[in-house]
Amino acid sequence: xxxxxxxxxxxxxxxxxxxxxxxxxxxxxxxxxxxxxxxxxxxxxxxxxxxxxxxxxxxxxxxxxxxxxxxxxxxxxxxxxxxxxxxxxxxxxxxxxxxxxxxxxxxxxxxxxxxxxxxxxxxxxxxxxxxxxxxxxxxxxxxxxxxxxxxxxxxxxxxxxxxxxxxxxxxxxxxxxxxxxxxxxxxxxxxxxxxxxxxxxxxxxxxxxxxxxxxxxxxxxxxxxxxxxxxxxxxxxxxxxxxxxxxxxx
Amino acid sequence: xxxxxxxxxxxxxxxxxxxxxxxxxxxxxxxxxxxxxxxxxxxxxxxxxxxxxxxxxxxxxxxxxxxxxxxxxxxxxxxxxxxxxxxxxxxxxxxxxxxxxxxxxxxxxxxxxxxxxxxxxxxxxxxxxxxxxxxxxxxxxxxxxxxxxxxxxxxxxxxxxxxxxxxxxxxxxxxxxxxxxxxxxxxxxxxxxxxxxxxxxxxxxxxxxxxxxxxxxxxxxxxxxxxxxxxxxxxxxxxxxxxxxxxxxxxxxxxxxxxxxxxxxxxxxxxxxxxxxxxxxxxxxxxxxxxxxx
Numbered sequence: 001x002x003x004x005x006x007x008x009x010x011x012x013x014x015x016x017x018x019x020x021x022x023x024x025x026x027x028x029x030x031x032x033x034x035x036x037x038x039x040x041x042x043x044x045x046x047x048x049x050x051x052x053x054x055x056x057x058x059x060x061x062x063x064x065x066x067x068x069x070x071x072x073x074x075x076x077x078x079x080x081x082x083x084x085x086x087x088x089x090x091x092x093x094x095x096x097x098x099x100x101x102x103x104x105x106x107x108x109x110x111x112x113x114x115x116x117x118x119x120x121x122x123x124x125x126x127x128x129x130x131x132x133x134x135x136x137x138x139x140x141x142x143x144x145x146x147x148x149x150x151x152x153x154x155x156x157x158x159x160x161x162x163x164x165x166x167x168x169x170x171x172x173x174x175x176x177x178x179x180x181x182x183x184x185x186x187x188x189x190x191x192x193x194x195x196x197x198x199x200x201x202x203x204x205x206x207x208x209x210x211x212x213x214x215x216x217x218x219x220x221x222x223x224x225x226x227x228x229x230x231x232x233x234x235x236x237x238x239x240x241x242x243x244x245x246x247x248x249x250x
Numbered sequence: 251x252x253x254x255x256x257x258x259x260x261x262x263x264x265x266x267x268x269x270x271x272x273x274x275x276x277x278x279x280x281x282x283x284x285x286x287x288x289x290x291x292x293x294x295x296x297x298x299x300x301x302x303x304x305x306x307x308x309x310x311x312x313x314x315x316x317x318x319x320x321x322x323x324x325x326x327x328x329x330x331x332x333x334x335x336x337x338x339x340x341x342x343x344x345x346x347x348x349x350x351x352x353x354x355x356x357x358x359x360x361x362x363x364x365x366x367x368x369x370x371x372x373x374x375x376x377x378x379x380x381x382x383x384x385x386x387x388x389x390x391x392x393x394x395x396x397x398x399x400x401x402x403x404x405x406x407x408x409x410x411x412x413x414x415x416x417x418x419x420x421x422x423x424x425x426x427x428x429x430x431x432x433x434x435x436x437x438x439x440x441x442x443x444x445x446x447x448x449x450x451x452x453x454x455x456x457x458x459x460x461x462x463x464x465x466x467x468x469x470x471x472x473x474x475x476x477x478x479x480x481x482x483x484x485x486x487x488x489x490x491x492x493x494x495x496x497x498x499x500x501x502x503x504x505x506x507x508x509x510x511x512x513x514x515x516x517x518x519x520x521x522x523x524x525x526x527x528x529x530x531x532x533x534x535x536x537x538x539x540x541x542x543x544x
Contacts, residue, residue, distance in 0.1 A: 064436060066432065084435070084440075084442075085432075085435045085436055086435045086438050086439055086440045089435075089436060089437065089438035090438040095436050097433065097436065101430060101433045103425075103426045103429045103430060103433070104429065105425065105429055106422070106425060106426060106429075110422055110425075110426075111426075113419075113422065114422060114423065114426055114434070114437055114439065115437050115438070117419055156437060157437075160438060
C-alpha cells in the first residue's frame with residue numbers, strides 16, 4: 001500500500017508527549033514493525049488504526065517494553081530504551097491491555113490496591129468514573145462481566161498519575177450500551193490525559209479521537225485528522241478495508 | 251487400631267516434611283515459572299549449616315537449645331543461598347526455561363559434589379533432643395514425638411505463608427504475579443524485586459526442611475536434599491504449581507499413601523505408590539488437585 005501522507009507535518013500543537021522513531025520489532029523470523037515513526041500530541045486522543053495483524057498491539061507493547069524493539073521512543077523528550085516495563089509505567093505511561101487482563105482470582109479491591117495500596121476502591125476517581133466498582137469491591141474480578149472487567153482495567157491505570165495512556169481495544173466484545181459507557185469514560189479521561197487508542201470501532205473513534213495513525217504491514221501508511229479520514233469513504237475503505245456505511249459512521 | 255493410628259500420624263509427619271520442602275518450590279514456580287532443581291541444594295545447605303552450628307555450640311548447652319539455634323542458622327543460610335542464586339544465576343535467565351533447568355541441575359550436581367568434597371559422602375549423625383527421640387502413647391500406639399514437631403512446624407509455616415499471601419502487599423503482588431506476572435509489571439510494580447524475595451523465602455523454607463529432614467533421618471548427607479526434592483516435586487505437581495493449599499493437601503496425601511503402602515504392601519512399595527499416584531493424578535485430573543495446570 002502506498003503511504004498516503006506519513007511524512008506530513010505532525011500536529012502543530014504543543015510538543016508531543018510521545019515520539020516513535022524508526023521502531024522495529026522482530027519475533028523469531030517475523031518482522032512485525034518495520035520502521036514505525038509517529039508522534040502522539042500532548043492532548044486528546046490519537047487513534048491507532050489498521051486491519052487485524054498489522055502491528056497495532058505490538059506497537060503499544062513495544063512502547064512499554066513488552067516487545068523487544070530497536071529504534072527510539074521518547075517520552076516527553078526522554079529516551080526510554082533500556083528501561084524495564086515497570087520503570088516505564090512508573091515514568092507515566094498507563095497501559096490497558098487488550099482483553100483487560102484483570103487478576104481474576106483477586107477481588108476488585110485487591111486489583112486496585114496493587115496500584116494504589118492506600119486507597120484502592122476508595123480513590124475519588126473510582127467513585128467518580130466507576131461507581132459500580134465501589135459496590136463490587138469484594139467480588140472476585142474473574143466473576144465480573146466483560147464490561148465490569150474493562151472498568152477495573154481502566155480504573156487500575158487511572159489510580160496513577162499518567163502523562164500518557166495506551167489503551168488497546170477497550171470496547172472489544174462489549175455490548176453497545178457498555179461501549180457507550182466506555183466511550184464516555186475515555187472522553188472524560190482524555191480531557192486531562194492524552195490517549196493513544198487502538199480501536200476497531202470506527203464510530204467510537206470518530207466520536208472521541210482527534211487524529212488517527214493508520215498502520216499496514218508494520219508501517220505507518222497514513223496520519224491526519226480523524227475528521228479527514230472519516231469524510232473520505234474511499235480512503236477509509238482503502239486503509240481499513242471497511243466502508244463507512246457498514247462501520248456505522250456514515 | 252493402634253497400627254492405623256501410628257501409620258496415620260507418621261504419614262502425616264512425613265507429609266509435613268514434604269510440605270515444608272515443597273512450599274518454597276511451589277511459590278517459586280508459581281510466581282516465576284522457574285523449575286528450581288537446585289532446591290535440594292538449599293535443603294542440604296540448611297542441614298549442614300544446622301549440623302555445623304550444633305557442633306560448634308558449647309556441649310554444655312541442652313541439645314534442644316542448640317537445635318533451635320541450628321534451625322535459625324539453617325533458615326538464614328537457606329535464604330541467603332536462595333537470594334544469591336536468584337540474583338547471580340536465575341535473574342539473567344528469566345524466560346529462558348531450558349537454560350534455567352540446565353543451570354539449576356548443574357548447581358544441584360555441583361552442590362552435592364562440593365558437600366562430598368568437604369564433609370565426605372558418608373552420612374554424619376546429628377544430635378536430637380531426648381524428647382524428640384522418644385514416643386508418646388496415643389490410643390494404644392507409641393507415636394514418635396518428632397512427627398508432632400514436623401506437624402507443628404508445617405502448620406505454622408502454612409499459616410504464616412497464608413497470612414503473608416493474604417494480609418500483606420508482598421503477598422498481594424505474589425498472588426497477582428502467579429496469575430499474570432507480565433501484567434503485574436505493566437502496572438508499574440517491580441516484579442523482579444518480588445522474585446528475589448520469593449526465592450529467598452523459598453530458600454529459607456528449604457533450609458528449614460533440610461534441618462528437619464536430617465532430624466528425621468538421624469544424619470546429614472550430601473544427597474539428602476536431592477532425595478527429598480523428588481518427593482517435593484511430586485507434591486507440587488499433584489497439588490498444582492503455585493497453589494499453596496494444593497501443595498498442603500498433596501503433601502498430606504503423598505505422605506499417607508507412602509506410609510500406608512510401605513506397611514500394607516511391602517517395604518519400599520511406598521516410593522513406587524507415590525509415583526503411581528502422580529501418574530494417576532496426571533491421567534485423571536491433568537489440571538491437578540487444585541485445578542491449576544500440573
